[in-house]
Amino acid sequence: MAVRTKQAPAAPPPIRIRGALRQSGIGWLFITPFVVLFAVFYLGPLLVGIGMSFTDMRSTDVSDPLAVDPVGVENYLRLMNDAAMRRAAVNTVVFVLTTLPLAVGLGLAAAVLLNSGIARLPAAFFRLGYYLPNITSIIGIAVAWKFLLEPEAGLVNRLLELVGVQGPNWLQNESTALPSIIVMTAWRSFGFNMIVLLAALQSIPRELYEAAEVDGAGRWARFRSVTVPSLRPVLLFCTVYSSVGFMQFMEEPLVMTRGGPLNSTLSASLAIFGQFGVGNYGYAGAASTVLFTVIVALAVLQLRLGRRR
Amino acid sequence: MRNGSTRRQRAVVYLGLGVGLALVAGPFLWTALSSVKPEQEIRRDPPTFWPQTWTLDNFAELFDRVDIGTAFANSTFIALVLVATNLLFCSMVGYAFAKLRFRGRNVAFALVLVQLAIPAIVLMMPQFVLIAKLGLVNTFIGIILPTVVTPLGVFMMRQFISDLPDELIDAARVDGAREFRIFFRIILPLCGPPLATLGLITFLGAWNNFLWPAVVAQSEDMYTLPVALNILNGHEATHYNLLVAGSVVVIAPILILFVFLQRFFIQGIATTGLK
Structure with a gap:
């Protein structure tokens, strides 16, 4: 409570809530460069990579995703015998x-x-x-x-x-x-x-x-x-x-x-x-x-x- | 008695440090000196440590075989662009994590640490597929995009900005200053030292980066220095006069830059490691 009064000294309740919402928006706006990059270039590729590991995808399939077939854990089994x-x-x-x-x-x-x-x-x-x-x-x-x-x-x-x-x-x-x-x-x-x-x-x-x-x-x-x-x-x-x-x-x-x-x-x-x-x-x-x-x-x-x- | 023993101890410490430095510096010196010897002298037995004949022939031949000038310009350009984007974005994001209160902040900050922990090799392939889909293979944008804002930089800037007094920002808010104004007018001017460290770290990281540029750059006009040197190493595996010259071209600019700017760097590393 003390902290919140320090944040917005004389503001009545409704405005304070709106202020908090506004600050939330601004916070996300500031971190947008990181969030977008993380989603597109890190989280997405990490998940896609894991997904790819259960398929027979080859470099020639990049332009034609339909040619990719699921193969279950075959790649992992092959790994153990390689x-x-x-x-x-x-x-x-x-x-x-x-x-x-x-x-x-x-x-x-x-x-x-x-x-x-x-x-x-x-x-x-x-x-x-x-x-x-x-x-x-x-x-x-x-x-x-x-x-x-x-x-x-x-x-x-x-x-x-x-x-x-x-x-x-x-x-x-x-x-x-x-x-x-x-x-x-x-x-x-x-x-x-x-x-x-x-x-x-x-x-x-x-x-x-x-x-x-x-x-x-x-x-x-x-x-x-x-x-x-x-x-x-x-x-x-x-x-x-x-x-x-x-x-x-x-x-x-x-x-x-x-x-x-x-x-x-x-x-x-x-x-x-x-x-x-x-x-x-x-x-x-x-x-x-x-x-x-x-x-x-x-x-x-x-x-x-x-x-x- | 006591004085004598501390003096002897000090001598042992200096001896140990000196031997260590010789072992660390030896490979650099040997490479640098070899690069200015003629090819026959490089292979002479017994070896010369100090060059008998000084020559720049190795560099001339290197520049003849490989487009080192372009690779040098590419490396510099990529590193400078990444320094600019990281200075801006890492401080913006770091400021939000340090001083703005918003829903989901802790979760979002955890993602910064998650990104730090994902190995490069794991991301390389799917990132390449993505870059290929976007038509960015063999482009500067393709090389630059994944590291325009880096988790280590965000982490560093957040640490620093957290230590700035809240009163500064509160006073500006009461004055009605907008958040972007607060950031650019009040926060950023106070961030000189960490920005210098971040700039140097980013430059070094970009200049030395090998794996991703090696995958994205596919024609010689897009090669960065490490990529060009690796290609040379593949084609001319036993032409040591060319290889040492190439090694010097890759290493020397960084060593010179670092020796002049090291105080920013060592402080940054030490504090990031400790916190």
Whole structure:
């Protein structure tokens, strides 16, 4: 009641209702650009995509929707028996499970070092440097790394040569191709986590550390009992945000390996992109519906687990 | 004693940070330096780190093979249009979510978060079918339309505008100012810092975006830089002199832009992540 009187100080009831209606209209008018775009380009396509996954739609059917027949869950059954798709799913899980701790761990390490009382200017310099890979085009980065990992002219094998080691053909070898992409992705993405974690570290009240020191807590004990608990919500954000992104990795293998050798770097998104490219819309729709469900389920699960503890 | 140990600790911290920076900057430096070496020198064993001969031949050959000028202009044009539409629409929508009371506001705001969570690959195909139906394949409008207002931008502007005092708006309402006037005359002028951040984020995102432009752009005159570089990578997979030059053309403008404008950006990322 108090709030409402503040809104319209001296207005009698009928006008206030009309005013509220008018404000409702204006509110919707202001958000129209978002609502229309969301309905037309996001919600609609999401539902159409799910619908497409239950049909035999192909690229040639775009101009002739009548040629599309429902096929039930056939696409989903085919998905389960598709060796390439299964390989893509396994690769994606391996990629997320290894890149995630690397990217968050390196980000935390960098943030802690930058927050350990070094001077302002060098701290800003390092922070900028670490963040740079994050803002650059993934295609540009992947091309640069392809050259870096090139077996003869590449910097990595040349440096290994100096210490007498013959480096492998990183991206053409089944056992080193995916690990190479994992290292590159961790290299590229840890800076984002660093920025977010550094801001969180700087907002931890100094008194908490002082109180822990008075209680006789050492450096490590202070890190574990003050820093980590204070960072928990932000670490949760970094984990959810990064894993949603990593679940969709695609450009890296597209540029560096085309998913090979022998599908060892084929990711879920790249496999879907490939099916889309050859015109199998219904089948690609089924695969992307599964990927979408897994990503949402994973995010919800992480948020649940993270909040409970 | 204590002084000595802190000094040693500081040295260890700087050493760790320095090694880290070398690892982060190394690939950039190596790529940039390689791009100005002649092709034979790129393949020389043992390698030269610093170029013995400086040359722009790689760039000349690159510009000869691929219409980089057009791709550069396309990328810039698309990014600038998206910056303009996002600055206007995200702040309008953010203002409504922050300060206007209307029925269905919470539901509508939940949709912003829903959109943030839908993976690009899931939307790519049906969005392409839609664009094809609208006759917008291989057009700038087709590339631009799906991101003219982005959920992250709406979210950022809402956070910022929420913190502005209500009294400002109430005073203007009592004066009888219309909502659009309030928005353009009172709110927007106060939004300088978040708009700068949003502008930079939008520019970077549009410039670096690959998947959607790669699907919509079908002829060379519509390619953006990442699309052109990916095509080059497919055709000239082992011509590293061309590839490193292409990589430099894609990455360098963003690095330069970012180094000058980074303070807007890092603050924006940090606060969006925290809230």
